[in-house]
Amino acid sequence: MTKLATNISLVEHLFMDIWFNIPKELSEVILQAAAEIPYFDKSFNPDIRTTDPRFGDFQANGVLSWGKNVGQNPRQVAQKLMETVEQLGILDPTLVGYEIAGPGFINFQLTTKFLLSWLKRYRKEDDLKTAAGDIYRGKRIVVDFSSPNSSKQMHVGHIRSIVIGEAICRLLTFCGAYVIRDNHIGDWGTQYGILMMAIKRFDYNLKAPHKNPLNDFETLYREGNALVEKDQKVGEKAREELVKLQNGDLDSLSLWKEINKISLQALQEIYDLLDIHFDETLGESYYRDQLNRVYQELIETGIAEESQGALVVFHREHSRYKTQPFIIRKSDGASLYSTTDLATILYRHEHFQADEINYVVDSRQSDHFEQLFLTVRKWFFAKGIPLPKLKHISFGTILGEDRKAIKTRSGEQIKLKDLLNEAVHRAFNIVCKKKNPDLTNEEYKDISHVVGIGAVRYADLMQNRTSDYVFSWDKLLSFEGNTAPYLLYAVARIYSIFRRAKLQPGSNENNASEFETETEIALAQKLIQFVTVLEQTVNDLRPHFLCTYLYELSGLFSAFYNADKVLISNQKIRSRRLLLCARTLTVLETGLHLLGLNTLAKM
RNA sequence: GCGGGAGUAGCUCAGUGGAUAGAGCAGCGGUUUUCUAAACCGUUGGUCGGGAGUUCGAAUCUCCCCUCCCGUACCA
Numbered sequence: 319m320t321k322l323a324t325n326i327s328l329v330e331h332l333f334m335d336i337w338f339n340i341p342k343e344l345s346e347v348i349l350q351a352a353a354e355i356p357y358f359d360k361s362f363n364p365d366i367r368t369t370d371p372r373f374g375d376f377q378a379n380g381v382l383s384w385g386k387n388v389g390q391n392p393r394q395v396a397q398k399l400m401e402t403v404e405q406l407g408i409l410d411p412t413l414v415g416y417e418i419a420g421p422g423f424i425n426f427q428l429t430t431k432f433l434l435s436w437l438k439r440y441r442k443e444d445d446l447k448t449a450a451g452d453i454y455r456g457k458r459i460v461v462d463f464s465s466p467n468s469s470k471q472m473h474v475g476h477i478r479s480i481v482i483g484e485a486i487c488r489l490l491t492f493c494g495a496y497v498i499r500d501n502h503i504g505d506w507g508t509q510y511g512i513l514m515m516a517i518k519r520f521d522y523n524l525k526a527p528h529k530n531p532l533n534d535f536e537t538l539y540r541e542g543n544a545l546v547e548k549d550q551k552v553g554e555k556a557r558e559e560l561v562k563l564q565n566g567d568l569d570s571l572s573l574w575k576e577i578n579k580i581s582l583q584a585l586q587e588i589y590d591l592l593d594i595h596f597d598e599t600l601g602e603s604y605y606r607d608q609l610n611r612v613y614q615e616l617i618e619t620g621i622a623e624e625s626q627g628a629l630v631v632f633h634r635e636h637s638r639y640k641t642q643p644f645i646i647r648k649s650d651g652a653s654l655y656s657t658t659d660l661a662t663i664l665y666r667h668e669h670f671q672a673d674e675i676n677y678v679v680d681s682r683q684s685d686h687f688e689q690l691f692l693t694v695r696k697w698f699f700a701k702g703i704p705l706p707k708l709k710h711i712s713f714g715t716i717l718g719e720d721r722k723a724i725k726t727r728s729g730e731q732i733k734l735k736d737l738l739n740e741a742v743h744r745a746f747n748i749v750c751k752k753k754n755p756d757l758t759n760e761e762y763k764d765i766s767h768v769v770g771i772g773a774v775r776y777a778d779l780m781q782n783r784t785s786d787y788v789f790s791w792d793k794l795l796s797f798e799g800n801t802a803p804y805l806l807y808a809v810a811r812i813y814s815i816f817r818r819a820k821l822q823p824g825s826n827e828n829n830a831s832e833f834e835t836e837t838e839i840a841l842a843q844k845l846i847q848f849v850t851v852l853e854q855t856v857n858d859l860r861p862h863f864l865c866t867y868l869y870e871l872s873g874l875f876s877a878f879y880n881a882d883k884v885l886i887s888n889q890k891i892r893s894r895r896l897l898l899c900a901r902t903l904t905v906l907e908t909g910l911h912l913l914g915l916n917t918l919a920k921m
Numbered sequence: 922g923c924g925g926g927a928g929u930a931g932c933u934c935a936g937u938g939g940a941u942a943g944a945g946c947a948g949c950g951g952u953u954u955u956c957u958a959a960a961c962c963g964u965u966g967g968u969c970g971g972g973a974g975u976u977c978g979a980a981u982c983u984c985c986c987c988u989c990c991c992g993u994a995c996c997a
Contacts, residue, residue, distance in 0.1 A: 367937060373940075382939075421977070507996070508997085626995085627995085649994095684926095685925085685992060715991080717990095752957095780935095781934080808960095854937075873944090
């Protein structure tokens with residue numbers, strides 16, 4: 319072993335030891351020094367974060383507040399700290415430089431030697447996969463997303479749950495979690511009462527061939543609902559239909575099955591377009607035999623009570639939910655989504671051993687989830703069941719140009735299928751107009767699909783998920799700004815360089831010299847920040863952090879591409895620039911894949 | 922009424938209690954015998970809704986007020 323070690327060159331040794339998670343390591347260094355200084359104690363947090371490039375790569379802000387606490391000049395505290403670091407010899411000045419600035423910031427600047435070593439050491443997607451550390455290592459996480467109502471078509475609003483949900487699944491998997499994608503279809507609720515009433519009343523023949531049955535269902539539902547609102551007797555009839563179904567009436571069940579079959583086929587078309595694959599599609603109906611246990615246990619534990627004929631949960635300790643009930647059984651005896659949601663959590667605990675359940679659902683349902691989570695906490699506590707971590711990953715509404723929830727000109731919902739097809743179609747027109755002459759018709763088709771679908775997904779993910787956002791075709795398909803086409807174009811150009819050089823990305827890097835130009839250094843600095851950004855993205859499950867980073871990275875790559883020609887005769891320079899291209903490609907593709915986008919070698 | 926979210930450049934949006942608040946679009950001005958110009962570079966543009974407070978330091982935290990959106994007992 320010793321002999322082997324001595325045979326490893328100094329340089330190789332350095333590559334093996336190069337820090338991966340830099341802010342974490344810098345933090346360690348500072349804490350080590352702080353341990354030697356009397357006026358620091360364990361509560362000291364160096365507070366390392368990325369900084370404005372003109373100050374360096376990372377800054378430590380912790381001494382500012384600490385100096386104040388212990389009655390010392392923060393600048394002198396920083397000074398003392400860094401002197402100690404030097405005495406201990408725990409920061410290699412050939413790798414990391416530092417400077418004390420302003421009132422007591424410690425700015426760290428990675429040397430070009432460090433940057434090159436880092437990029438030589440962490441080359442591929444797998445190397446980056448350890449990035450988010452052990453945050454979710456070994457955890458079993460159910461992600462409940464998409465979860466549309468059956469018997470209705472998906473419209474634009476449904477895309478957020480799908481796209482954000484899928485991105486979150488990929489991020490969690492990347493961080494070591496075992497993810498269960500569960501599509502919790504709404505197939506057991508009140509809408510069935512109305513729909514089935516309408517089918518019978520309007521004599522709609524399910525067995526006969528129909529051009530667009532889901533459209534018919536929607537019309538039937540709409541007209542049925544209008545009747546319900548007008549006529550109490552019709553409303554009663556609809557509620558009866560639901561109760562009959564929920565009580566297992568055979569005719570009702572077979573009608574329900576037929577509706578569901580047709581619905582699921584239509585939903586599948588969308589999932590195919592978006593390349594979404596669920597591990598489970600357990601709708602509300604799946605839990606219908608488990609609802610009695612919910613009623614029973616919640617009554618027996620005194621959590622639920624009768625109110626106005628319904629079975630409800632009040633949370634006395636809560637300012638609002640002490641009077642705003644969580645209804646788990648309607649006065650007519652029917653269950654609702656609160657009931658099935660309760661049963662579902664129990665199932666996910668017992669069957670999947672879920673450590674965590676994430677619900678990717680519209681923020682308008684936050685009251686429901688707050689009440690649901692409060693109820694489960696009490697229920698599981700009373701029964702001695704370990705409580706999984708429950709999270710509502712909420713998101714805002716997609717708005718039209720008029721800043722109201724997006725609709726067609728005539729005021730109808732925009733069908734998701736139409737939107738996706740239009741995206742591909744528009745992408746096709748753009749790609750064709752620009753005409754890359756080397757491409758075949760087949761390639762145009764592929765590119766249109768990847769760009770069109772990717773653009774819609776990216777436009778959604780690049781927004782802070784908790785905010786509403788304004789939908790704009792021009793913006794999401796533009797090659798300028800924070801868009802999928804811009805990022806995909808950057809990827810395609812990198813591939814093009816390697817094609818031109820007749821090389822595989824990642825090869826011919828051995829002669830790489832240290833970075834010299836401003837654009838090279840800026841790009842290298844950005845690349846190493848991937849780790850930090852990924853951590854932030856995963857901590858908050860906010861994909862837009864990653865999007866912003868990828869966009870900035872692409873911008874720096876474009877600047878580099880424009881300023882520094884890669885395929886030149888000087889082998890040392892060429893080699894290091896090829897390395898930058900290959901690593902940018904790795905990070906961009908890793909990031910885009912995490913977001914659920916495909917990438918292209920040509921466009 | 923209560924609760925949640927939002928209010929940052931003309932428009933669409935970023936912004937971890939830190940340094941001179943940033944992008945993109947739009948506007949103005951440049952760059953192509955050079956690896957995909959679908960690109961790049963420069964420039965104009967701000968009472969961070971208003972007011973008070975906490976802090977060495979506030980777009981960010983606390984309180985009050987204004988405007989808009991959403992939710993608020995048998996839909997999901």
